Amino acid sequence: MEIRYIILFLFLVSAILDFIYIKKEVPKSRFFSKTLLMPLLLLYYLLSTNKPIIFLIFALIFSFFGDLFLLFEDKKSFFILGLLSFLIAHLFFFLTFLASSNYFKGLPFYIYLFLIPYFIYGAYLFKYLKPEIDKFQFIILIYIFIIIIMSFSTIPRYYFVSFREFIFPFLGSILFIISDSLLSIKKFKKKIKENSISIMLTYTLAQLFIISGFIK
Numbered sequence: 001m002e003i004r005y006i007i008l009f010l011f012l013v014s015a016i017l018d019f020i021y022i023k024k025e026v027p028k029s030r031f032f033s034k035t036l037l038m039p040l041l042l043l044y045y046l047l048s049t050n051k052p053i054i055f056l057i058f059a060l061i062f063s064f065f066g067d068l069f070l071l072f073e074d075k076k077s078f079f080i081l082g083l084l085s086f087l088i089a090h091l092f093f094f095l096t097f098l099a100s101s102n103y104f105k106g107l108p109f110y111i112y113l114f115l116i117p118y119f120i121y122g123a124y125l126f127k128y129l130k131p132e133i134d135k136f137q138f139i140i141l142i143y144i145f146i147i148i149i150m151s152f153s154t155i156p157r158y159y160f161v162s163f164r165e166f167i168f169p170f171l172g173s174i175l176f177i178i179s180d181s182l183l184s185i186k187k188f189k190k191k192i193k194e195n196s197i198s199i200m201l202t203y204t205l206a207q208l209f210i211i212s213g214f215i216k
Helices: 003-023 027-033 037-047 054-070 076-099 109-152 155-159 163-189 198-212
Strands: none
Touching: 003 027, 003 037, 003 198, 037 054, 037 198, 054 076, 054 198, 076 109, 076 163, 109 155, 109 163, 155 163, 163 198
């Protein structure tokens, strides 16, 4: 068996352990299971390509820092650091997608119509969260905008890459929006149980799907 598949197996084991620790409410154990995810995924990616994309590497590195900081999300400063880390990660994902879609040159105009449902959802989410986010309003608004643009930037790739290379990052970006939406609802609305695995499940799949689109 190739080493990269062993690494992928370890990634999946780490994810499953993290889900178990969430359900059993063992936060201290998650320091290992959660923080191993991105290093293992990055190693899997590096072992699976001859031409690693520097933007994608940085996206995973900042995702790791986001994972680490959000382990202590109850502390305001760590939550903000986690938010900023993922915001930067999304910018690097955006640059990754942008570079592989010829910078949107020669695209049909109707592609930009896909922005409409994105912005409708973003506006609804912000309005829904607004009564509770108080001092976080500006950074949450910026974050929603960045993740929407990041996800939208996967769509033009349909014209420049294979269907597999297009569909996995696209689905991954949608899962990222779902995961971050669930996290914000849990954090500010308190309507998701602390031991719900939905946030980490969608997040883990999001990262794996995005990386899968850049492995030949």
